[in-house]
Amino acid sequence: MSALIAIVLRxxxxxxxxxxxxxxxxxxxxxxxxxxxxxxxxxxxxxKRIGPAMLWIGALLATLLGLDRVFAAxxxxxxxxxLLMSSVPLELIAAAKGFAHWLASxxxxxxxxPLLGLMLGVEPHALATVALTLLVGTPGVTxxxxxxxxxxxxxxxxxxxxAVLVLPLAIPLLIFGVVTTNAAIxxxxxxxxxxxxxxxxxxxxxxxxxxxxxxxxxVRE
Amino acid sequence: xxxxxxxxxxxxxRLAAWLIPLLGVVAGTLIVLGLATGWAAPADxxxxxxxxxxxxxxxxxxxxxxxxxxxxxxxxxxxxxxxxLADVSGKAAAQVGAVFCFLCLVTxxxxxxxxxxxxxxxxxxxxxxxxxxxxxxxxLALWRAFDDPLRAGRAAAILALVGFINVPIVKFSVDWWxxxxxGPSVSRLxxxxxxxxxxxxxxxxxxxxxxLFAVLHMALMRNELLRRRARTLRILQAAEAEx
Amino acid sequence: xxxxxxxxxxxxxxxxxxxxxxxxxxxxxxWIALDYxxxxxxxxxLEERVRKR
Numbered sequence: 378m379s380a381l382i383a384i385v386l387r388x389x390x391x392x393x394x395x396x397x398x399x400x401x402x403x404x405x406x407x408x409x410x411x412x413x414x415x416x417x418x419x420x421x422x423x424x425k426r427i428g429p430a431m432l433w434i435g436a437l438l439a440t441l442l443g444l445d446r447v448f449a450a451x452x453x454x455x456x457x458x459x460l461l462m463s464s465v466p467l468e469l470i471a472a473a474k475g476f477a478h479w480l481a482s483x484x485x486x487x488x489x490x491p492l493l494g495l496m497l498g499v500e501p502h503a504l505a506t507v508a509l510t511l512l513v514g515t516p517g518v519t520x521x522x523x524x525x526x527x528x529x530x531x532x533x534x535x536x537x538x539x540a541v542l543v544l545p546l547a548i549p550l551l552i553f554g555v556v557t558t559n560a561a562i563x564x565x566x567x568x569x570x571x572x573x574x575x576x577x578x579x580x581x582x583x584x585x586x587x588x589x590x591x592x593x594x595x596v597r598e
Numbered sequence: 599x600x601x602x603x604x605x606x607x608x609x610x611x612r613l614a615a616w617l618i619p620l621l622g623v624v625a626g627t628l629i630v631l632g633l634a635t636g637w638a639a640p641a642d643x644x645x646x647x648x649x650x651x652x653x654x655x656x657x658x659x660x661x662x663x664x665x666x667x668x669x670x671x672x673x674x675x676x677x678x679x680x681x682x683l684a685d686v687s688g689k690a691a692a693q694v695g696a697v698f699c700f701l702c703l704v705t706x707x708x709x710x711x712x713x714x715x716x717x718x719x720x721x722x723x724x725x726x727x728x729x730x731x732x733x734x735x736x737x738l739a740l741w742r743a744f745d746d747p748l749r750a751g752r753a754a755a756i757l758a759l760v761g762f763i764n765v766p767i768v769k770f771s772v773d774w775w776x777x778x779x780x781g782p783s784v785s786r787l788x789x790x791x792x793x794x795x796x797x798x799x800x801x802x803x804x805x806x807x808x809x810l811f812a813v814l815h816m817a818l819m820r821n822e823l824l825r826r827r828a829r830t831l832r833i834l835q836a837a838e839a840e841x
Numbered sequence: 842x843x844x845x846x847x848x849x850x851x852x853x854x855x856x857x858x859x860x861x862x863x864x865x866x867x868x869x870x871x872w873i874a875l876d877y878x879x880x881x882x883x884x885x886x887l888e889e890r891v892r893k894r
Contacts, residue, residue, distance in 0.1 A: 646849050646850075646851070647849035647851060647855055651854070651858045651859075654858065658862070694869075697866070697869055700865070701862050701866075704858070704862075708857050708861070709854070709858065712850075712851035712854050713851075810866075814869065814873065817873045817877070821873060824880035824881060824883075827884050828884050831887035831888065831891065835887065835890065835891065
């Protein structure tokens with residue numbers, strides 16, 4: 378257990394260092410939200426309609442950014458080989474690294490979401506719900522992306538490939554995240570869409586590390 | 599004979615040499631029979647002559663999903679049972695399956711334009727097939743990303759299994775998404791009951807295309823095995839030349 | 842040939858669908874056949890070179 382905590386802390390420290398990439402995700406998220414009105418016009422009713430969707434798309438893309446570095450950096454400097462030899466199950470190691478990545482990249486997105494939601498015309502009473510759906514959904518996306526990161530760890534240009542692999546599989550999270558938010562905007566409570574979001578995200582929390590560990594074992598040299 | 603006997607590439611090549619042409623003839627016959635009887639049947643009272651597209655569109659849809667299933671089973675063969683030909687089978691299934699998936703989308707769009715007014719309207723069934731096509735493309739991209747075919751095969755196998763497990767989840771959420779946005783309408787491929795005069799030609803045609811899948815799958819496997827043999831020989835020669 | 846006459850107002854779409862399928866599958870089959878020849882030739886040449894040494 379202490380080994381896992383050590384991994385989380387180490388990865389966090391690396392990510393939060395200058396050049397570690399933690400802040401870029403938030404800036405990317407912000408940039409995306411800012412360019413939306415330039416594309417569709419400063420049409421508040423329209424922005425209100427697509428607000429939750431753009432928030433989710435932005436968070437999804439921002440999460441997938443930099444996910445490929447989760448294992449690639451360790452693969453390059455050899456620490457991945459050391460981790461593979463440790464007695465801690467590789468699945469748990471992968472989960473720990475995924476958790477660290479989410480803390481550094483995903484959680485900041487969630488925190489920034491209410492502010493960005495205001496810019497996109499999301500009803501104030503629904504801002505908390507948007508943030509909640511992302512709080513539940515981004516770990517799912519991150520852990521799903523872990524599997525893609527594991528598959529492309531040893532590839533020179535694995536970044537875009539990883540995102541391409543994850544996006545179709547992340548569609549269910551996207552659908553239920555936005556549907557939940559839209560329901561909240563209309564004043565309805567958290568119903569079955571939210572439950573499905575939680576269920577699918579939890580499923581990915583389990584599937585991701587298992588697939589990532591399999592990939593790290595079988596696919597690297 | 600147990601599957602492991604065909605693990606020998608030479609044995610597979612010998613089997614393929616006669617099985618491919620034979621199944622090719624079978625496939626051709628079934629397809630021609632199916633399409634001919636289908637075209638001879640009276641026109642559907644709702645859709646007129648457009649229903650003739652069903653005789654290829656529906657088999658393509660079945661094969662798109664069937665191809666992914668073959669790929670997933672091959673993936674199990676690669677990772678769990680360590681069958682030497684499993685990853686070759688997976689690659690072939692991905693290639694053929696992707697083609698049928700693409701054709702399902704194209705024929706679906708062409709069917710939709712005169713029948714419902716637009717080439718594409720995000721109805722749940724076609725949208726699911728589109729997502730399936732993206733999953734296929736992901737697997738094919740992964741195959742191309744590695745130089746070593748064995749590593750590529752293992753990576754593609756893991757992705758295929760992850761994708762396969764997710765297919766029900768994606769299907770469920772796409773259906774939900776569609777019902778939220780468009781109301782409970784009958785999807786394009788609706789028609790819960792199908793007239794026998796159309797069902798039997800459809801089954802014939804589908805059977806023919808399934809056999810065609812097997813033919814193309816085996817032929818692609820044969821080519822891939824040759825490609826790997828060439829690669830091995832080239833590597834050996836390069837190693838020899840260095841000495 | 843009265844098959845085609847009876848195709849109705851949307852004949853183009855029916856034929857386009859069948860045409861796309863036929864062309865795509867034919868192209869796939871041709872590529873497979875050509876690739877087979879290419880790979881066979883390559884393996885043969887490489888095996889000859891190995892034998893000659």
